[in-house]
Amino acid sequence: xxxxxxxxxxxxxxxxxxxxxxxxxxxxxxxxxxxxxxxxxxxxxxxxxxxxxxxxxxxxxxxxxxxxxxxxxxxxxxxxxxxxxxxxxxxxxxxxxxxxxxxxxxxxxxxxxxxxxxxxxxxxxxxxxxxxxxxxxxxxxxxxxxxxxxxxxxxxxxxxxxxxxxxxxxxxxxxxxxxxxxxxxxxxxxxxxxxxxxxxxxxxxxxxxxxxxxxxxxxxxxxxxxxxxxxxxxxxxxxxxxxxxxxxxxxxxxxxxxxxxxxxxxxxxxxxxxxxxxxxxxxxxxxxxxxxxxxxxxxxxxxxxxxxxxxxxxxxxxxxxxxxxxxxxxxxxxxxxxxxxxxxxxxxxxxxxxxxxxxxxxxxxxxxxxxxxxxxxxxxxxxxxxxxxxxxxxxxxxxxxxxxxxxxxxxxxxxxxxxxxxxxxxxxxxxxxxxxxxxxxxxxxxxxxxxxxxxxxxxxxxxxxxxxxxxxxxxxxxxxxxxxxxxxxxxxxxxxxxx
Amino acid sequence: xxxxxxxxxxxxxxxxxxxxxxxxxxxxxxxxxxxxxxxxxxxxxxxxxxxxxxxxxxxxxxxxxxxxxxxxxxxxxxxxxxxxxxxxxxxxxxxxxxxxxxxxxxxxxxxxxxxxxxxxxxxxxxxxxxxxx
Numbered sequence: 001x002x003x004x005x006x007x008x009x010x011x012x013x014x015x016x017x018x019x020x021x022x023x024x025x026x027x028x029x030x031x032x033x034x035x036x037x038x039x040x041x042x043x044x045x046x047x048x049x050x051x052x053x054x055x056x057x058x059x060x061x062x063x064x065x066x067x068x069x070x071x072x073x074x075x076x077x078x079x080x081x082x083x084x085x086x087x088x089x090x091x092x093x094x095x096x097x098x099x100x101x102x103x104x105x106x107x108x109x110x111x112x113x114x115x116x117x118x119x120x121x122x123x124x125x126x127x128x129x130x131x132x133x134x135x136x137x138x139x140x141x142x143x144x145x146x147x148x149x150x151x152x153x154x155x156x157x158x159x160x161x162x163x164x165x166x167x168x169x170x171x172x173x174x175x176x177x178x179x180x181x182x183x184x185x186x187x188x189x190x191x192x193x194x195x196x197x198x199x200x201x202x203x204x205x206x207x208x209x210x211x212x213x214x215x216x217x218x219x220x221x222x223x224x225x226x227x228x229x230x231x232x233x234x235x236x237x238x239x240x241x242x243x244x245x246x247x248x249x250x251x252x253x254x255x256x257x258x259x260x261x262x263x264x265x266x267x268x269x270x271x272x273x274x275x276x277x278x279x280x281x282x283x284x285x286x287x288x289x290x291x292x293x294x295x296x297x298x299x300x301x302x303x304x305x306x307x308x309x310x311x312x313x314x315x316x317x318x319x320x321x322x323x324x325x326x327x328x329x330x331x332x333x334x335x336x337x338x339x340x341x342x343x344x345x346x347x348x349x350x351x352x353x354x355x356x357x358x359x360x361x362x363x364x365x366x367x368x369x370x371x372x373x374x375x376x377x378x379x380x381x382x383x384x385x386x387x388x389x390x391x392x393x394x395x396x397x398x399x400x401x402x403x404x405x406x407x408x409x410x411x412x413x414x415x416x417x418x419x420x421x422x423x424x425x426x427x428x429x430x431x432x433x434x435x436x437x438x439x440x441x442x443x444x445x446x447x448x449x450x451x452x453x454x455x456x457x458x459x460x461x462x463x464x465x466x467x468x469x470x471x472x473x474x475x476x477x478x479x480x481x482x483x484x485x486x487x488x489x490x491x492x493x494x495x496x497x498x499x
Numbered sequence: 500x501x502x503x504x505x506x507x508x509x510x511x512x513x514x515x516x517x518x519x520x521x522x523x524x525x526x527x528x529x530x531x532x533x534x535x536x537x538x539x540x541x542x543x544x545x546x547x548x549x550x551x552x553x554x555x556x557x558x559x560x561x562x563x564x565x566x567x568x569x570x571x572x573x574x575x576x577x578x579x580x581x582x583x584x585x586x587x588x589x590x591x592x593x594x595x596x597x598x599x600x601x602x603x604x605x606x607x608x609x610x611x612x613x614x615x616x617x618x619x620x621x622x623x624x625x626x627x628x629x630x631x632x
Contacts, residue, residue, distance in 0.1 A: 303586060304513075307586045307607075308511075308513035308515060308516050308586065309513070309515050311513075311515075311516050311519070311586060311607040311608065312513060312514075312515025312516040312517075312518060312519035312520070313515065313519060314519065314607075314608070314611075315516070315519030315520045315522070315523040315611070316515075316518065316519035316522055316523065317519075318523050318611040319519065319522040319523035319524075319525070319526055320522075322523065322526040322527070322611075323526050326526060345611070346610075349608040349609075349610070352586070352607065352608040353608055356586070356608070
């Protein structure tokens, strides 16, 4: 919103709220659409107990570390790495489906800090990242403290595994350090995923733990990257201290920057695609509506013009015929004329009947007023009149949303029109059922069927009817399958969600 | 006393239908076409003066449609019987036509003999003959 961007600038300057204005600057820089905000926390007993226990455990580990260990502290590295992690979290890449790559670069730095500096480094990462995430997503203190505790425990676990395999300090050499790094990366990933899976399950019992873990499996390979990063940071720090650590931080930052650009493009592309899709659907909808309106207009014109004229003519012809009959004459010519008049009147009435059938086919009058069943029966009645056996099976108390009913009818109408025009079928079965929140319409005929080539030929001739209804069905979240072979009839099945 | 001819009024917005129907019915000795109206409004006005026995009423007309005109006609002149004429229509409109007080309906492409039958039956018994539809 324009106001959001302009107003705070003066506001911040007037009050001198530097933090606020910094946050607003960050939001202005926000390159990606925000991920949808998480809803309010559902504080159930299990969740609160679990998060409380995690936080207590993290605090206990921190206390033991401070009391029992000689912590390695490097203020320059901690400051720079902390700010880096914070900024990465603020400018997280959230929108690059399907891979969940959002936290990869921060985890590189986490691992580097943890395995190089032990619990002190682990704490820096565990504090910086949740704060950054909270600035971005407004997570609140509950989520933020859980994130801090969870990250800290995962970091410390990674460090313990690293030290256990590699030994303290320079350890047992390069190969051992690499192995230790890879193991640390894997442990960090596993511990972190486990904590997250449990907390998601507790917040929403409908999400099973296994499903979250399965989702995390897709990003398991990244833990190899964490492992290499851990190994590389330790090695660089051992060789070149602060400068070495910084030197490795640079490519990680670049990687993050690249991912932001990449994700932004993916995002823009997705949006564009969605916009195109929407435009297409609207155009199609309009085309269908226009064609319906046109059909209705033609039907109305036929009804109000031609049909009425024919009716009048038929009566007039009959009138002349009775006039002639009432004034009998032996003249043969008049007998012929009488016959001609009567035949013409009959023919005219026949033409009216044909037109009536055509009008109903063009624009069934009943759908809007009387609903799907009546409209379908109306169409089928016309087919029956033309000598096709029809069998209908519709649920007796069917209640459908108007647009669903209209779509089902449109599909059925189009298919039945095709059957009437091309199939030369003896029998048509129309069957509609609802199950599991879907309506299933099947239309089966024993006509002459068609092959793929026939479809292509008709399409080349400009007939798009079936293609249009397939697309309409799909746009409405349904499916339409047409199964046919020459000589074997046709089965059309429409499945449409109706809730 | 010779039986009186049935006095029929025709209501249809299409002049061709009015004329054709009038000349066709005009040839029947027991039927007298007493008036032609091109709208429901005009039909109500004319019926007040003419007191026809039977009104042949077109179902769909601009302005006051056949159904509304029938409802009012039956109210103001209960002795007049209305037979609805349609060129086609959904089932529901037929039901509506009957509810409005029409004694029956006849499709315009009905064979002329059947139309006459129906008309005579309505005039004498107030009902359609059992076979007509």
